[in-house]
Amino acid sequence: xxxxxxxxxxxxxxxxxxxxxxxxxxxxxxxxxxxxxxxxxxxxxxxxxxxxxxxxxxxxxxxxxxxxxxxxxxxxxxxxxxxxxxxxxxxxxxxxxxxxxxxxxxxxxxxxxxxxxxxxxxxxxxxxxxxxxxxxxxxxxxxxxxxxxxxxxxxxxxxxxxxxxxxxxxxxxxxxxxxxxxxxxxxxxxxxxxxxxxxxxxxxxxxxxxxxxxxxxxx
Numbered sequence: 056x057x058x059x060x061x062x063x064x065x066x067x068x069x070x071x072x073x074x075x076x077x078x079x080x081x082x083x084x085x086x087x088x089x090x091x092x093x094x095x096x097x098x099x100x101x102x103x104x105x106x107x108x109x110x111x112x113x114x115x116x117x118x119x120x121x122x123x124x125x126x127x128x129x130x131x132x133x134x135x136x137x138x139x140x141x142x143x144x145x146x147x148x149x150x151x152x153x154x155x156x157x158x159x160x161x162x163x164x165x166x167x168x169x170x171x172x173x174x175x176x177x178x179x180x181x182x183x184x185x186x187x188x189x190x191x192x193x194x195x196x197x198x199x200x201x202x203x204x205x206x207x208x209x210x211x212x213x214x215x216x217x218x219x220x221x222x223x224x225x226x227x228x229x230x231x232x233x234x235x236x237x238x239x240x241x242x243x244x245x246x247x248x249x250x251x252x253x254x255x256x257x258x259x260x261x262x263x264x265x266x267x268x269x270x271x272x273x274x
């Protein structure tokens with residue numbers, strides 16, 4: 056079975072992590088070797104960058120500097136984890152990838168698109184996801200999820216670097232992801248994240264079975 060690279064994108068609280076986990080479990084029951092990862096993160100160095108940015112310490116430097124930091128983490132992630140896993144025949148599922156930098160630091164925060172494009176060339180090293188699921192939800196509803204999750208986990212609901220942005224910012228972010236999907240219709244699939252997790256999982260699986268013939272038997 057050919058290796059595939061699948062990414063999940065969207066705003067805060069739309070359920071990407073849950074669907075990455077569910078898809079990995081479903082693939083593994085079919086005998087598909089699967090690697091789950093996330094961005095920023097996935098390697099020791101990239102996780103250090105994640106901690107720095109999400110703590111808010113990079114915000115005073117501006118969105119362009121954040122984009123550079125994300126790209127540095129992504130380059131290490133690609134070199135050390137994603138590319139070797141794909142070469143070994145595994146399917147790689149990533150909770151966020153380069154579209155998040157396009158949306159967050161580029162379309163929403165105003166970084167020069169030439170910078171974003173150049174960073175993608177350097178970090179991706181010629182590879183791109185086979186398919187990207189963009190999970191879409193009204194940010195106001197998504198933030199209710201984030202707050203509920205914080206309460207359930209006995210956390211102080213202050214949010215990370217990006218969860219602290221106001222609702223208008225997150226509405227621009229949602230529009231940014233829709234613009235990315237419109238510009239990349241062959242790669243990006245937009246799915247409503249407000250439906251139940253079981254229904255969303257099945258919709259993701261149905262899309263994959265249509266796209267990749269090797270999954271169709273016994274779907």
